[in-house]
Amino acid sequence: MDRAQSIALLNQAVADELQAIHQYMYFHFHLDDQGFTPLASLFKRIAIMEMGHLEALAERILFLKGDVEMAPAGPVEKITEPEAVVVKAMAMEDDGMRTYNEAALACGANADAVSKQIFERLVADEENHFDQFEKQHENIKRFGLSYLALQSFQGAEPKGTAGSE
Ligand SMILES: [Fe+2]
Numbered sequence: 594m595d596r597a598q599s600i601a602l603l604n605q606a607v608a609d610e611l612q613a614i615h616q617y618m619y620f621h622f623h624l625d626d627q628g629f630t631p632l633a634s635l636f637k638r639i640a641i642m643e644m645g646h647l648e649a650l651a652e653r654i655l656f657l658k659g660d661v662e663m664a665p666a667g668p669v670e671k672i673t674e675p676e677a678v679v680v681k682a683m684a685m686e687d688d689g690m691r692t693y694n695e696a697a698l699a700c701g702a703n704a705d706a707v708s709k710q711i712f713e714r715l716v717a718d719e720e721n722h723f724d725q726f727e728k729q730h731e732n733i734k735r736f737g738l739s740y741l742a743l744q745s746f747q748g749a750e751p752k753g754t755a756g757s758e
Pocket residue numbers: 610613642643646689715719
């Protein structure tokens with residue numbers, strides 16, 4: 594196994610996760626500010642899951658005697674319109690699925706089955722995130738932003754249940 598190759602792939606994923614965490618929290622603040630509470634909560638929940646991904650990647654990097662490069666892959670895009678937000682998130686998850694699938698294959702070829710397994714688990718999670726954002730997008734397309742507003746209204750009724758889909 595070429596440890597340096599695995600560490601480089603894992604660090605590239607760390608950069609992508611950091612970018613996603615920053616972008617999703619930016620979406621969270623802005624959606625919350627606009628009153629779209631359930632969608633805002635969805636972004637916070639998924640950002641926290643991306644932190645879990647970051648941790649799994651970091652633990653593996655340290656096990657392989659590398660260090661974690663805590664630099665996001667790119668800057669936060671200042672998108673605040675709800676449909677554009679969801680479209681951007683879908684593109685990010687789609688990109689994540691593709692790069693993690695490639696990373697899993699590369700780790701397999703590099704005889705690093707454990708890193709391969711981590712990437713495969715992340716692919717499954719990103720697929721699930723994509724699915725959740727896609728559902729939101731379909732509903733916005735079908736019902737318009739009133740769908741999000743209604744969600745917020747319903748979510749506001751029983752205190753504490755908002756955001757627990
Ligand atoms: Fe992730």
